[in-house]
Amino acid sequence: MAHDSARIDSRGGHKGTLESGRNLLADVSLPAAIIKQSPLAHNLVWMQHFAEHHQAHLAPHGKTTMTPELFRRQLEAGAWGITLATLPQCRAAFAEGVERLLLANQLVGRANMAIAADLIRAGAELYVTVDSVENATQLGEFFSAAGLELLTLVEIGVDGGRTGCRSDEDTLTLARKIAKQPGLVLAGLEGYEGVVHGDDPIAGIRAYAQRMVANAEALASEGLIGVEQPIITASGSAWYDLIAEEFRDAGLQGHFAPVLRPGCYVVHDHGIYREAQQGVLSRRPDLHEGLRPALEVYAQVQSLPEPGMAIVALGKRDIGYDLPPEALARYREGGSSDGVLGVDGWKVVKQMDQHTFIELPTGEHDIQVGDIVAFGASHPCMTFDKWRQIHLVDDQLQVVESWETRF
Structure with missing residues (x-):
């Protein structure tokens, strides 16, 4: 089960949902599931x-x-x-x-x-x-x-x-x-x-x-x-x-x-x-823009054990795996939402319970342990049920609210 990021008091009990105003890239325990507000x-x-x-x-x-x-x-x-x-x-x-x-x-x-x-x-x-x-x-x-x-x-x-x-x-x-x-x-x-x-x-x-x-x-x-x-x-x-x-x-x-x-x-x-939405829009061009993906899971690069491979601290317990998750963007820990780093050519080749294996393109040297990667999921049903807490974030990746699920 994916963990949440509620505070734990000195006796080991949950003290409640964290307040808003935290930055996803600096203040939230990862991996974490987020919904983008816009x-x-x-x-x-x-x-x-x-x-x-x-x-x-x-x-x-x-x-x-x-x-x-x-x-x-x-x-x-x-x-x-x-x-x-x-x-x-x-x-x-x-x-x-x-x-x-x-x-x-x-x-x-x-x-x-x-x-x-x-x-x-x-x-x-x-x-x-x-x-x-x-x-x-x-x-x-x-x-x-x-x-x-x-x-x-x-x-x-x-x-x-x-x-x-x-x-x-x-x-x-x-x-x-x-x-x-x-x-x-x-x-x-x-x-x-x-x-x-x-x-x-x-x-x-x-x-x-x-x-x-x-x-x-x-x-x-x-x-x-x-x-x-x-x-x-x-x-x-x-x-x-x-x-x-x-x-x-x-x-x-x-x-x-x-x-x-x-x-x-x-x-x-x-x-x-x-993919299904592309079918809807092809049948109904009058609809113009369709739905926008809002759910992502953020996780950190955990290990760079050999050239051309990165291990991310994200697995089948954290994100749906009907299809392999898609790397969308990368950030430095503690950085800003404007500091987007590339993930071009990154390919998910294997997933375990709590590890994702990324095949990196030849010559990828910019990556660091601790880098934060945003992943897109396939089939939201099979991502939500892995979480007890979901974070709503704004365009600057500031946490606006934290919501509990009822699975």
């Missing part, structure tokens, strides 16, 4: 505007960051709610003031049902997904006995994918079961297009969204919906533009509220989502 502000506004332009709500997937301060900023920017992946995550978000929770997962197990019941009693507006009659029966029995009603969304799946009903017939059968089940209220449909694959993924994802719309219309026409404003929700962080367009163009407004659930947008990345 790109973050841009991304919050950009995605909220995108959702509103497509007549959709935004319920960002909170599992990406599990950082209450980011939840608050997303809600303040206009988000409809926060999506989570587990009941403990929902409980943590609710404890931090998030009242509308979307569990983009099946609710199974009586211990998890008990957490959900406690949240509902406490005033949470909680939505969960269901994809089987068996699960619907279990939920109905539990919540009926508890004297509660659970808002449920039928999940639409695909062959060979993850969870979700595989056929329209299964969807309709399940919806009928939910509508008759005491303790349950059918509140709409949920899906995830990221499991759609094939030779033409764009066509496949559009077809998937159209299938969701057709199912929503079928459930509504049969009178199975149990709420005034049902929702239809999908969209991860890669194909949100296609889902938003299909939901908007289906004319659902007034019947179903479209809800988009990207999570990685808030800090973006330097890997798979940077």
Whole structure:
């Protein structure tokens, strides 16, 4: 687990989060995960505007960051709610003031049902997904006995994918079961297009969204919906533009509220989502500039054991490794944000738990032990969960705030 940089008192206990005003290059124990203030502000506004332009709500997937301060900023920017992946995550978000929770997962197990019941009693507006009659029966029995009603969304799946009903017939059968089940209220449909694959993924994802719309219309026409404003929700962080367009163009407004659930947008990345964003912009040139990467991990050169190699005190416990981290910039310890040194030609060739091996270009002599290197990550979900504290920094790499995560 990556350490944080909270102060430790003489008895070994944490005294709290360090005050702002520290310089990342001089005053913070490294490695450290940071979020740059300006790109973050841009991304919050950009995605909220995108959702509103497509007549959709935004319920960002909170599992990406599990950082209450980011939840608050997303809600303040206009988000409809926060999506989570587990009941403990929902409980943590609710404890931090998030009242509308979307569990983009099946609710199974009586211990998890008990957490959900406690949240509902406490005033949470909680939505969960269901994809089987068996699960619907279990939920109905539990919540009926508890004297509660659970808002449920039928999940639409695909062959060979993850969870979700595989056929329209299964969807309709399940919806009928939910509508008759005491303790349950059918509140709409949920899906995830990221499991759609094939030779033409764009066509496949559009077809998937159209299938969701057709199912929503079928459930509504049969009178199975149990709420005034049902929702239809999908969209991860890669194909949100296609889902938003299909939901908007289906004319659902007034019947179903479209809800988009990207999570990685808030800090973006330097890997798979940077590539995905290039795809979005190629399909939608009207969007002009897209999202900006805001999440980086700073670490120090630890050893220069032989010519052409540097060992950095950063490893798989500190940064996501779906793709090798990318060296972005280098600084002298104690220097200023203006004193950027080169990393051209640097190549990550190996990572261990807490070491990264850098192959240096021929003739690289400027590097020193103690130099600070900024790295970009691929897949922010797998970077955030390694940290208990994230630092918000300004353009001069001064720490503005330090935030706790809730993993």
